[in-house]
Amino acid sequence: MNQVLYILRKDIRRQRLEIAASLLLLLAFAWKSPMVWNNGTDETSSVRLLFGVVGVALILSWWFLIIRVVQGESLVGDRQFWLTRPYRRHSLLLSKVLFIFLFVNLPVFIFDIAALHHAGFAPWQHGAGLLQGQLLLTAFLIVPIATISAFTETIAQVLLVFLGLIVFFVGLNWITDKIPSSSFGSNVPGGVVIIILACVCVAVLALQYFRRDTRLSRFIVLGSLCVIALILIAAPYNRLIEHAYPKTPDGPFTAIRAAVQKSNPKRREEPSFYNNKVSLTTAMKVDGLADGSLVVIDAARLSIFASNGRAWNTGWVGSSRTIWSNSSEFREMFAVDKNFYSSVASDDVRLRVELAVSQYHEHFLGPVTVAATDFRVTNDGICSGADVRVFRALRCRAALNEPAFTAQFSPLDTTCTLPDASWPSLQVRRYDAAVSAEFGGGAGVVPIHPFDINFGEATDPSGKKSVFIICPGTKFDLAKPVHVGQYRVESEVQAVRLPDYLSTNDFDE
Amino acid sequence: MSTAILIENLTKRFRDVSAVDGLNLSVPENSIFGLVGPNGAGKTTAIKIIMNILRATSGRAQVLTWDSTQLSGAAFESIGYVSENQKLPEWMRVSEFLAYARNFYPTWDRDLEKDLVQRFDLPPKRQLKKLSRGMRMKVALASSLAYRPRLIVMDEPFSGLDPVVRDELIESISERAQGSTVLISSHDLAEIESLANHIGYLEAGRLRFSESLSSLASRFRQVDLTFAAPPTIPAQLPVSWMRLEATGTAVRFIESTFDESKTRSEITQVFGEGSSAAFTQMSLRSIFLAVARDARKHRGTSA
Numbered sequence: 124m125n126q127v128l129y130i131l132r133k134d135i136r137r138q139r140l141e142i143a144a145s146l147l148l149l150l151a152f153a154w155k156s157p158m159v160w161n162n163g164t165d166e167t168s169s170v171r172l173l174f175g176v177v178g179v180a181l182i183l184s185w186w187f188l189i190i191r192v193v194q195g196e197s198l199v200g201d202r203q204f205w206l207t208r209p210y211r212r213h214s215l216l217l218s219k220v221l222f223i224f225l226f227v228n229l230p231v232f233i234f235d236i237a238a239l240h241h242a243g244f245a246p247w248q249h250g251a252g253l254l255q256g257q258l259l260l261t262a263f264l265i266v267p268i269a270t271i272s273a274f275t276e277t278i279a280q281v282l283l284v285f286l287g288l289i290v291f292f293v294g295l296n297w298i299t300d301k302i303p304s305s306s307f308g309s310n311v312p313g314g315v316v317i318i319i320l321a322c323v324c325v326a327v328l329a330l331q332y333f334r335r336d337t338r339l340s341r342f343i344v345l346g347s348l349c350v351i352a353l354i355l356i357a358a359p360y361n362r363l364i365e366h367a368y369p370k371t372p373d374g375p376f377t378a379i380r381a382a383v384q385k386s387n388p389k390r391r392e393e394p395s396f397y398n399n400k401v402s403l404t405t406a407m408k409v410d411g412l413a414d415g416s417l418v419v420i421d422a423a424r425l426s427i428f429a430s431n432g433r434a435w436n437t438g439w440v441g442s443s444r445t446i447w448s449n450s451s452e453f454r455e456m457f458a459v460d461k462n463f464y465s466s467v468a469s470d471d472v473r474l475r476v477e478l479a480v481s482q483y484h485e486h487f488l489g490p491v492t493v494a495a496t497d498f499r500v501t502n503d504g505i506c507s508g509a510d511v512r513v514f515r516a517l518r519c520r521a522a523l524n525e526p527a528f529t530a531q532f533s534p535l536d537t538t539c540t541l542p543d544a545s546w547p548s549l550q551v552r553r554y555d556a557a558v559s560a561e562f563g564g565g566a567g568v569v570p571i572h573p574f575d576i577n578f579g580e581a582t583d584p585s586g587k588k589s590v591f592i593i594c595p596g597t598k599f600d601l602a603k604p605v606h607v608g609q610y611r612v613e614s615e616v617q618a619v620r621l622p623d624y625l626s627t628n629d630f631d632e
Numbered sequence: 633m634s635t636a637i638l639i640e641n642l643t644k645r646f647r648d649v650s651a652v653d654g655l656n657l658s659v660p661e662n663s664i665f666g667l668v669g670p671n672g673a674g675k676t677t678a679i680k681i682i683m684n685i686l687r688a689t690s691g692r693a694q695v696l697t698w699d700s701t702q703l704s705g706a707a708f709e710s711i712g713y714v715s716e717n718q719k720l721p722e723w724m725r726v727s728e729f730l731a732y733a734r735n736f737y738p739t740w741d742r743d744l745e746k747d748l749v750q751r752f753d754l755p756p757k758r759q760l761k762k763l764s765r766g767m768r769m770k771v772a773l774a775s776s777l778a779y780r781p782r783l784i785v786m787d788e789p790f791s792g793l794d795p796v797v798r799d800e801l802i803e804s805i806s807e808r809a810q811g812s813t814v815l816i817s818s819h820d821l822a823e824i825e826s827l828a829n830h831i832g833y834l835e836a837g838r839l840r841f842s843e844s845l846s847s848l849a850s851r852f853r854q855v856d857l858t859f860a861a862p863p864t865i866p867a868q869l870p871v872s873w874m875r876l877e878a879t880g881t882a883v884r885f886i887e888s889t890f891d892e893s894k895t896r897s898e899i900t901q902v903f904g905e906g907s908s909a910a911f912t913q914m915s916l917r918s919i920f921l922a923v924a925r926d927a928r929k930h931r932g933t934s935a
Contacts, residue, residue, distance in 0.1 A: 125735070126735070129732065129735040129736070133721075133732055136725055136728075137721075178784040197719075200719075201680055201685045201686060202715070202717050202718055202719045203718075203719050204719060204720050204721065204772075206683075206685050207685070207708055207711070207713035208708055208733065208736055209706055209709045209736045209737065210704075210705065210708075210736070211704075211705040212704065212705070255641075309680075326827050353789050488690070569664055631904075
């Protein structure tokens, strides 16, 4: 243990100025961080810009500390004095871990607690969230840079590796973007990639600290990048999605039915192409969704079968549209290949729309009354009724993670003064927030996450006059969405012509 | 005599190049062993393998009671290592560095440290990066002597140092090495000669010879023969004769297994009676040059 402290004390002495700078940056960041959940409304644009710059500088200062402390006893090369001194390797590693904990994790932990307290939350009620925040910080901001520092000798080499990795992942993203369904279906391959990267980090750190085998470490890093590229390029995205979203739902709930609607013939217009794509919109009708349930359309796929035997599909494309039990229609937009469109535009075609959906049951949490000041909306959320008329929405903040909830409101219950209570648009309003957020939705450096609850406004029959309908004293219901299953549904329509489905404004809904 | 370092069939290859090639070497305990050889002979590589800084391709080395591949942590409490190209924590002041190193050694002798600082005239408040090369070497040596290690390994410690600093270091090593084994590599033979009592000669990764300095000095002689008329040089000469040169009536060679009566008898066998012989003791430098040139000649012949 003594060695750990000797090395730690030496590192602290060496980096005292950098540590002070990093802590000052954190203080500056903490001082202005309430603007994150106040949406910076009280701050000038230059202060907001400066806040962003300080945030970036803070992360860079952590990286600088980590690189310097790891490379203080460089694990690369054969000329370091410490190699032939009685350093115990586990003590060396432990001292570095302790240094990072003391000057990165601990200050952030204290900042998190202070920010929670300042935002009106009780920090001791968020122990798990605070721990999760520390884990995310360690996994995404600390371990990767510590790993790179362990197999490089200088800051310049770290930058070079970092740039190389950026180029690699940008290039890989550019390639995988061209693979159908890859943007939505990368959950499983992405998970595998994260596991590989985690294993590589652990392996390289262990190899460097206990065997100092830089060649093998670099080989492992390069090899893993090749494996990652192979996985992301060769992954059977369609099959993975179809496996994750089976045709027959498994669970005690009623699946929705969806039907693609035949479009009325339109006046033929020249389609506008963008990036060699043309935008088509299909109207969908859904039914079968029980009261107290909702469905999120995670992804959709449009397949087109021409009479001459040619076929083409969009691949699975992410959607994130929420369907409530009282809604029955929606529109889904697809980008279709220009050449294929042109080749079958004048023919009758068969359209098939497939939807990959997640179904949720709403667990009623209770009514919430809007207050003139702060009021709680979920265990982790606080909203303010103070500025609703300015923002036209309830401005809320959540502790550590964006909360997943649904809200329902009947405008007839409004306590705002309405010109006429029989306005036709006064129908039940629904709102959902981060329904599909399962893990750390929105987690970041600042532990408080702003979000809005917006039920819209009431408008008069002419649509010209609108009135805000949430006021202090207004009540709405809150529910927690509980995931019950996921599946896919499909619907076909025969003998239609693609020009009838052209989006009115390409790439605008 | 027990050994402090025992090297057996040690080989280190960097791609296709053998830096150390089947090296066998034994360093007796309490000796000051000079490992000499030309640049690129493999001295530094061999020492780095001994110190577990590099891994051998094959073979093994035993250092004190440890296999060299197991050398780490507590083992270095009884081993000191000083190298010409060692990277010290240059941001530290001399006193900080010594204080930091002190923490790692239970046998650290504060009085000896003070004595070394005084003797080497080290400026305690100056940062290591602001010290001259010689001063830095002194700091490294002070930090390696202050805990009285059983084994001190030095890789080219005098390289590039001015004569005054060199003499100071040599003097200190000689004084402080009592009770320790010292392995010191150098191609500066004059210093090694004044310091070492055992010598190993390494060339092209192979050990040419290893023995005590007194034995080496006694078995090498420069032999000068004078004849009445120019002698005939036979094709076959004794294998112990090196670098034979003939000029008119004079013949000179190096005898590598000198024993006066044996050498005289071989001279008579080769040249017959009638020559006068003078035997001159050789410096280490002359022996080293003779052996190196002879090896080069043999390599040229075999090539």
